[in-house]
Amino acid sequence: MRPARLSVVSAIAAVAALTAVTGCTEKSDSKAAAGAVRVTADDTSCDVSKKEFPSGHVELAVENKGSKVTEVYLLFPDDRIVTERENIGPGTKATLTAEVKSGSYEIACKPGMKGDGIRQKVTVTGGTAAARSPEKDAAVAAYRKYAQEQADATLPKVKVFTDAVRAGDIEGAKKAYAPSRVGWERTEPVAESFGDIDPLVDTRADGLEKGQKWTGWHRLEKELWQDKKLSPDAPGLADELDKDLADWQKRVGTAVITPTSMANGAKELLDEVAAGKITGEEDRYSHTDLVDFKANVEGAQQSYELLKPVAVKNDAALVTELGKQFAALNTLLDKYRAGGAGSGEFVSYDTVREPQRKELSDAVNALAEPLSRLAAAVVK
Missing domain, CATH: 1.20.1420.20 (M75 peptidase, HXXE motif)
Structure with a gap:
């Protein structure tokens, strides 16, 4: 079961108790690539640094500036999940990497890890995702x-x-x-x-x-x-x-x-x-x-x-x-x-x-x- 369905209080308690068990959730996000799409989340907004970016390997560099534990999703238009990161604590950062083809998507931030989230429509341009070995x-x-x-x-x-x-x-x-x-x-x-x-x-x-x-x-x-x-x-x-x-x-x-x-x-x-x-x-x-x-x-x-x-x-x-x-x-x-x-x-x-x-x-x-x-x- 997705941890997002914990109560907000339980989620915060779990994160605190377990020292935020998210290896790429950290105070510093210096490892994020220069071309990363930066997602700034707080309790009432979900801002993205760019709403159009090329297909291939996409990196989302997330920063939670709110007071609630949040999670961030990259979604297909029908709400299928491309990639996600849960339990991003207040004041922390996280990095998501995904292989994405061209098309329309949404980036969703879920303060308190509840509901449909605050969403931004984004467009991935170009042909198909990067060729695989x-x-x-x-x-x-x-x-x-x-x-x-x-x-x-x-x-x-x-x-x-x-x-x-x-x-x-x-x-x-x-x-x-x-x-x-x-x-x-x-x-x-x-x-x-x-x-x-x-x-x-x-x-x-x-x-x-x-x-x-x-x-x-x-x-x-x-x-x-x-x-x-x-x-x-x-x-x-x-x-x-x-x-x-x-x-x-x-x-x-x-x-x-x-x-x-x-x-x-x-x-x-x-x-x-x-x-x-x-x-x-x-x-x-x-x-x-x-x-x-x-x-x-x-x-x-x-x-x-x-x-x-x-x-x-x-x-x-x-x-x-x-x-x-x-x-x-x-x-x-x-x-x-x-x-x-x-x-x-x-x-x-x-x-x-x-x-x-x-x-x-x-x-x-x-x-x-x-x-x-x-x-x-x-x-x-």
Whole structure:
């Protein structure tokens, strides 16, 4: 689930507690390229330095001058996401890199990480995006296959969950809940790029927009663990979840995937961990956060491994550091497997105490910083 749907208070608290787990969100943005499009965000405006720029590798240099945590998106006209950066704290800066073809787009700033955002229309001129090497094409093709495989494997697992809900089998549904989410969590940036599916299947109660009906995994999670009973709406909610995820499965093949979107998506998955899993807010009723946590890390690592042949040519030191930090985080996560390192199940997250959560947070921070530089290494 996109951290944007945290309450503003929770988002600010999470950023403060985790020291803004965004490796390319910093006080100084001296690394931004001279030709970058500068985006200045505050609580009431979203100003861009230029509204027309050439296609190819585009860099957005963002500065948050407001009092609220914000996020910035580059969007297609139909609200699909080209690239995004979340949890940009007050007084900080961030850099986004994307591979963009000619056409019309919008840059959106979301103060408080809520709503449709303050938007500016921009035009990308020229032909197509920069030509890609065979290595980059191979990475994109492999990742597209991976995303489709994850979606295909998710639907049967979801059906086990929803069948149990429809049958009124609370214990069966509880057992199937976390496994049904793994493929989604591994590839969530692809799902979020469509804009309309994530709110239907993965929104929490405090992330609902005004007038939005609460559907999806977390609505059923609340009934199963907190209410300890299934409502009369539960069978219909199960049907909707099946339908919405089938829609996701069909659309994965149409997603816009580039080397930079893969790199940015890997970083977004670490942001997901920081904003929802470390805090225990994602699966707050079931406490199965570590399953989602591991899936996010696996998805990020898949993108990294596929991009490694490209990145190692441009920044071998970065590749070495990423390999080290992924290994360290995975080793730490293995400590929380219910049956030991070889077990497929994790302990309930409510048994993980604050010092242990701080250790996990530090490991996420240590990976997030170099991972934020992967997109730049890919486009060098």
